[in-house]
Amino acid sequence: MTNGIxxxxxxYRVDEPAALISSLRARGVDFSExxxxxxxxxxxxxxxxxxxxIGAAFARLRTENGRHLFCVKKPLANELACQEHETEVLGRDEMHAAILAMGFYPTVRITKTRRTAHVxxxxxxxxxxxxxGAYFEIEAMVGGDRPAEEVQQELDRFAQSLNVSLKQSTETYDSLIRSATVVGV
Structure with a gap:
C-alpha cells in the first residue's frame, strides 16, 4: 500500500482552549511554551x-525560532493522512526560489502560535x-499498511475522551484559511 512513515x-476547532488545557492537565499532560x-x-x-x-504533492516552508523547515506532503487516504518528508534548510528566500523552480506555486500564508505535548x-x-482561531491537532507517525481511517478513529476516541467541546474538521489549515478569505469575496 504505502512505503515509509x-x-x-x-x-478540531476549539472554542474554549482553557477547557482543553485543563482536561489534559488533569491527566498529567502539559503543553510546551x-x-x-x-x-x-x-x-x-x-x-x-x-x-x-489525494495523490498530489504539496510543499510547505516554515520558519520557527529562526530555523527554516522544508516539507513535502502527499495525501494518501485523505487530506489528513500523508506521506511526509521534512528537512531543515539554511535560507528561506533561497528555498522559496527553489520550490518555485520545482514547479510549485504559493497558495496561502499560515501564521500561528503552537503549543505541543506528547501522549x-x-x-x-x-x-x-x-x-x-484555536485548533487542536492530534498526530501520529505510522509505518506499515494500517488503514489511515482506523488510526484516525483511534485518535478521535482519545479526543472525545477529553470531554471538551471540539468540532472536527477534515480540512487542512491552508484550505480553512482560503475558505475564510474567499467567503467575503
Missing amino acids: REIEVK PVRQDDQAYAALGWTYGQSK GRMLLCLDEIDGL
Whole structure:
C-alpha cells in the first residue's frame, strides 16, 4: 500500500482552549511554551482549490525560532493522512526560489502560535491561527499498511475522551484559511 512513515492526524476547532488545557492537565499532560510558526504553503502547478488533494504533492516552508523547515506532503487516504518528508534548510528566500523552480506555486500564508505535548506516540498541538482561531491537532507517525481511517478513529476516541467541546474538521489549515478569505469575496 504505502512505503515509509505516514503522518496521520485529526483536527478540531476549539472554542474554549482553557477547557482543553485543563482536561489534559488533569491527566498529567502539559503543553510546551508557545512557539510562533510562519508557514508558506505551496501547490504543484496544475492543481487548484476544489480539486482532490489525494495523490498530489504539496510543499510547505516554515520558519520557527529562526530555523527554516522544508516539507513535502502527499495525501494518501485523505487530506489528513500523508506521506511526509521534512528537512531543515539554511535560507528561506533561497528555498522559496527553489520550490518555485520545482514547479510549485504559493497558495496561502499560515501564521500561528503552537503549543505541543506528547501522549504516548501521539503529538498534541494546540494552535492559535491568525484569522481562524484555536485548533487542536492530534498526530501520529505510522509505518506499515494500517488503514489511515482506523488510526484516525483511534485518535478521535482519545479526543472525545477529553470531554471538551471540539468540532472536527477534515480540512487542512491552508484550505480553512482560503475558505475564510474567499467567503467575503
